[in-house]
Amino acid sequence: MWQRRAFLKSAGAGFLASLAPRQLLALEANDLVFASSIQTSAGKYGAVLMGERGDVISMIDLPDRGHDITISREAGRGVVFARQPGTFALVFDPFGNEAPQTLTSVEGRHFFGHGVFSPDGRLLYATESDFEAAQGVIGIYDATDSYRRIGEFPTYGTGPHEMLLMPDGVTFVVANGGIETHPDYGRAELNIDTMDPSVVFIDRRDGKLIGQLRLEAGLHQLSIRHMAVDVQNRVWFGCQYKGAPSETPQLIGYATMDGEIRLIELPTDTLRDLRNYVGSVAASTDGSTIAVSSPEGDLLIAIDAEQKRPVLVETLRNGCGLAADQTGFIATSGKGEMIGIAGAERPQQQFDFLFDNHMLRLG
Amino acid sequence: MRIFAAIFATFLLVAPASAQIISPSEMLRSSVTNFIRPQTKAFATRTAELSKAMYVLCENGDLTAAQEAFAKAATAYGRIEFLRVGPLMEDNRSDRILFFPDRKGIGLRQVQQLLAEADPTAATVPGLQQKSVAVQGFGALEFVLFGTGFETLTTSDGAFRCAYGAAVAKNLEEIASDIAAGWADPDGIAKRLTQPDPAYADYRTTTESLEAIVGLVSHGIEAVRDTRINPFIAKGDGKANPKLALFWRSNQTLPMLKANFDGLRRLIELSSVVTDPALAEEVTAAFARADAAFAVVTSPVEEAVTDPAQAAALNDLVIATQDLQRLIGEELSATLGLSVGFSSLDGD
Structure with a gap:
């Protein structure tokens, strides 16, 4: 299933098979590796691993559309989660030595497209929907036992989307988007009038709620969906507005473990061009800059996390995927383009596949 | 007029294979002029008729006419409910017109409770608009006109039920009228959609x-x-x-x-x-x-x-x-x- 194109060309299969993990890590250190879900020109779904120059290292087939990817060096595995309301997650060996393993969501649950590993790589966590109860859960999988599902925690809200592990290694932050869906009704949104989105901090060890933050009641149709953590441990989030399209509420904000939550003020023009839709949020390598994207508005914004204001606005048609490189961000699009922004110097590249919403940098 | 419309419709059904190639701007203009505006207007007309039929029902007990008016208004909405841009998406209008799917049966429960309590605030449009979207539209009115106890509508026992149904119909009439007005507005969404401009928030090209x-x-x-x-x-x-x-x-x-x-x-x-x-x-x-x-x-x-x-x-x-x-x-x-x-x- 894996096609180690670039490696096979440059070094031959034997080279890759003989690489010890330590050498592979060294390879990563010298040459950033990125991962993304994709759609091929033939309309098939997959995930791709690529070097920082855009060279495709490997490609994997997926049974349906994937979404975000998480990777653990400790586990030696990556996981592609199905786009909501998908029922599969694919565990793969980033170096292609082992065959991938497909996880299927348990009865009464589906995936939301995001998840994380524990710092030691022994546990995998995924945002999931308990759709009968319209409640979010974090599914817990034992990476040391064939990814057996060993339990779940509540997310204390409906429609959880992205989840991250805070730098302390013991606190999850989860964006409860607030939107109820049910597989019986496809992707139809069932509770737009009564949405209740929140950002929650949850103790990874026992699933207890540490804190739940909501924006003011008038913004209850502002679905909080994607996040990134800055150098000050502020959790930056991007929202999608489900209320009247003629309204343009602010869409970018941050939350802290001290209980602060607020939206920052983007200039009217910039806000308008986000089209009430933020598709992904990423932090720079040093955590001082936050990038957000809107594939609806073809817009990318870089924000100074300390000053809390935009420092750069770029356009990229259908641009959504964002990941930090050494000096800035790479951004990818649903049109198969990859560019560098906010200090990343790289030529614009066009691929023969389309990038999904999220780009992951390994390590 | 009607005959002309029928001939026109028949022509269209056979025409696509030899359809003229028109410019994107004309496609947009035609979408608004030939479909969106007349159909949102038709929805407004049908809901006004429904509202009137409900009034007559409460006065004179003509249940069949009210039920038929319900069907006509609902199907008029069926033709436009996919127009999920502009006026239909303002003020929770789409949910207020029809809250569906209602997976947990919230609407039914709320309507039954409201009928049991004969909540007088539900029998006026302003009062109704303060309530859950699930009791404001076609789903609620269907229960009033066809659900358990609908027979009482023609008796004095059903006076509140009828008054509530009439308020729902009036509410639908108001919403439908606002939607039609939104599309009819020469400086509104119709203009932005048909003459896009980089300065617009919604349609730039x-x-x-x-x-x-x-x-x-x-x-x-x-x-x-x-x-x-x-x-x-x-x-x-x-x-x-x-x-x-x-x-x-x-x-x-x-x-x-x-x-x-x-x-x-x-x-x-x-x-x-x-x-x-x-x-x-x-x-x-x-x-x-x-x-x-x-x-x-x-x-x-x-x-x-x-x-x-x-x-x-x-x-x-x-x-x-x-x-x-x-x-x-x-x-x-x-x-x-x-x-x-x-x-x-x-x-x-």
Whole structure:
């Protein structure tokens, strides 16, 4: 299933098979590796691993559309989660030595497209929907036992989307988007009038709620969906507005473990061009800059996390995927383009596949 | 006038294969002028008639006329409910007109409670507008007119029920009128959609406007399948659930579905977005498949799902939606050079 194109060309299969993990890590250190879900020109779904120059290292087939990817060096595995309301997650060996393993969501649950590993790589966590109860859960999988599902925690809200592990290694932050869906009704949104989105901090060890933050009641149709953590441990989030399209509420904000939550003020023009839709949020390598994207508005914004204001606005048609490189961000699009922004110097590249919403940098 | 309209419609049904190639701007203008404005206006007219019929019912007890007016107003909405841009999306209007699917039966519970309590604030439009969206629209009115206890509407015992129903109908009339006015406004969304400008927040280019039109159709087809057909027909487990169908009480499930298909087809045809003759033929064939299925499903939905021929026809409707989604969402988009938005429009 894996096609180690670039490696096979440059070094031959034997080279890759003989690489010890330590050498592979060294390879990563010298040459950033990125991962993304994709759609091929033939309309098939997959995930791709690529070097920082855009060279495709490997490609994997997926049974349906994937979404975000998480990777653990400790586990030696990556996981592609199905786009909501998908029922599969694919565990793969980033170096292609082992065959991938497909996880299927348990009865009464589906995936939301995001998840994380524990710092030691022994546990995998995924945002999931308990759709009968319209409640979010974090599914817990034992990476040391064939990814057996060993339990779940509540997310204390409906429609959880992205989840991250805070730098302390013991606190999850989860964006409860607030939107109820049910597989019986496809992707139809069932509770737009009564949405209740929140950002929650949850103790990874026992699933207890540490804190739940909501924006003011008038913004209850502002679905909080994607996040990134800055150098000050502020959790930056991007929202999608489900209320009247003629309204343009602010869409970018941050939350802290001290209980602060607020939206920052983007200039009217910039806000308008986000089209009430933020598709992904990423932090720079040093955590001082936050990038957000809107594939609806073809817009990318870089924000100074300390000053809390935009420092750069770029356009990229259908641009959504964002990941930090050494000096800035790479951004990818649903049109198969990859560019560098906010200090990343790289030529614009066009691929023969389309990038999904999220780009992951390994390590 | 009517004869002319009928001839015009017949012509359109056979025309797509030889459709004239028109410019994207004309496609947009035609969408608004020939479909959106007349159909939103028709919805406003039908709801005004419904409101009047409810008033008459409460005064003189003409239940049949009110039930018929309900069916006409609901199907008029069925033709435009996929127009999920502009006025329909303001002020929670789409949910207030029709809160469906209502998976947990919230609307039914709230309506029953409100009737049991004879809550007087529900019998006025301003009072009603303060309440849950689920008690404000067609779902609530269907229960009033066709649900348990509807017979009381013509007796003094049903006075509150009737007054509440009349308030719901008046509320629908107001919402429909606002939607029609929104589209009729020469400086409103119609202008922004048909004469896009980089200064607009919503439609900056002709391509974006066309993407919006094609996207409405594509998402409309998906919504019909996912929320109006699939939930109640028999699937893998072989068990149908007709009570999950919209408007099963009033036997308007199939008329509503027909109206949905009809609205989608009319917009495709009247906008002339399908310029490729081969594609037009395929689109016509997919709608013909749906028509053939509709002709078979003649029983009320509870019976239709248990009859093998009608159940198969309902499955055929699903297949028609799949064909249409491929033809409109993928092939038409590709023909027009539009982005189906791999990374967008999906709420992820």
